[in-house]
Amino acid sequence: DQQVKQNSPSLSVQEGRISILNCDYTNSMFDYFLWYKKYPAEGPTFLISISSIKDKNEDGRFTVFLNKSAKHLSLHIVPSQPGDSAVYFCAASGGGTASKLTFGTGTRLQVTL
Amino acid sequence: EPEVTQTPSHQVTQMGQEVILRCVPISNHLYFYWYRQILGQKVEFLVSFYNNEISEKSEIFDDQFSVERPDGSNFTLKIRSTKLEDSAMYFCASSEEQGARSPLHFGNGTRLTVT
Numbered sequence: 001d002q003q004v005k006q007n008s009p010s011l012s013v014q015e016g017r018i019s020i021l022n023c024d025y026t027n028s029m030f031d032y033f034l035w036y037k038k039y040p041a042e043g044p045t046f047l048i049s050i051s052s053i054k055d056k057n058e059d060g061r062f063t064v065f066l067n068k069s070a071k072h073l074s075l076h077i078v079p080s081q082p083g084d085s086a087v088y089f090c091a092a093s094g095g096g097t098a099s100k101l102t103f104g105t106g107t108r109l110q111v112t113l
Numbered sequence: 114e115p116e117v118t119q120t121p122s123h124q125v126t127q128m129g130q131e132v133i134l135r136c137v138p139i140s141n142h143l144y145f146y147w148y149r150q151i152l153g154q155k156v157e158f159l160v161s162f163y164n165n166e167i168s169e170k171s172e173i174f175d176d177q178f179s180v181e182r183p184d185g186s187n188f189t190l191k192i193r194s195t196k197l198e199d200s201a202m203y204f205c206a207s208s209e210e211q212g213a214r215s216p217l218h219f220g221n222g223t224r225l226t227v228t
Contacts, residue, residue, distance in 0.1 A: 004155075032213040043117070043204050043219030044156065051214075089156060093213030099144060100169055101213060103156040 003027045004092050006104035013111055019077040021107050023090030026071065030092040034101065035064060035075045038087045048075070080111045115139045117220035119205050125226045126195055134190045134223045136205030145188045146206040146217060147180065156204065162188065163211065195227045
C-alpha cells in the first residue's frame with residue numbers, strides 16, 4: 001500500500017541553501033496534507049499543513065506547495081539551517097472528519113555547514 | 114509546552130507474552146491515537162479513540178490488540194500475545210479536535226522488541 005510516496009530517501013543541502021522535499025500520492029480522496037519532522041529518539045513533530053483547496057501555505061522558512069492535478073506536494077525550507085537536519089514525513093488525510101494519517105516513508109535531510 | 118509522554122521507552126518481551134504500553138496524552142486533548150513504525154518502514158496508523166470508544170482502526174489492529182483509557186489521564190495499548198513481527202516503535206498521539214486540521218502531537222515512542 002503505497003498511497004503516499006517519498007521517492008528520495010535522503011537529501012543533503014548546504015546551510016543557507018533551499019531544501020526541497022517531495023511527496024506524491026495516489027488516493028484522490030486525500031484532502032489534507034501535512035509535513036512532520038522527526039529527530040532520532042523523538043516522535044514526529046508537526047511542521048506545516050495544507051488543505052486541498054489551496055496550492056500554497058507558508059510559515060516562516062517553510063512553504064508547502066500542492067499540485068492537485070499531479071498529485072504532488074513539496075516542502076521548501078529557505079534558508080536551510082543545521083538544526084533542520086532530521087527525517088521529514090509527508091502525511092495525508094482523506095475526507096470527512098477522519099483523523100487517520102497515511103504517512104510516506106520519509107526523507108532524511110542533512111544540512112551541512 | 115505540554116507534551117505526550119510514553120512509558121517505557123524500551124520494552125523487551127518474549128514471544129507470546131502480553132505487553133501494555135502506556136501513554137499520558139496532553140491534558141485538554143480529547144482524541145487519542147496509536148501509530149507504529151517497524152524499523153525501516155513508514156509510520157502506520159493503528160487506532161483512534163474518542164469518548165471511551167474506538168473510532169477507527171486499521172487492519173493491523175486485530176483481536177490481539179486493545180486500547181483503554183483506565184483513568185482520566187492514561188491511555189494504554191495492550192498486545193495480548195506478542196509475535197516477532199510486533200517488534201516496532203509504537204507512538205501515542207493526541208489532538209484537541211477531530212480531523213487532520215487539528216495536528217497530532219506525538220510522544221517519543223516505546224520501542225518494543227519481541228524475542
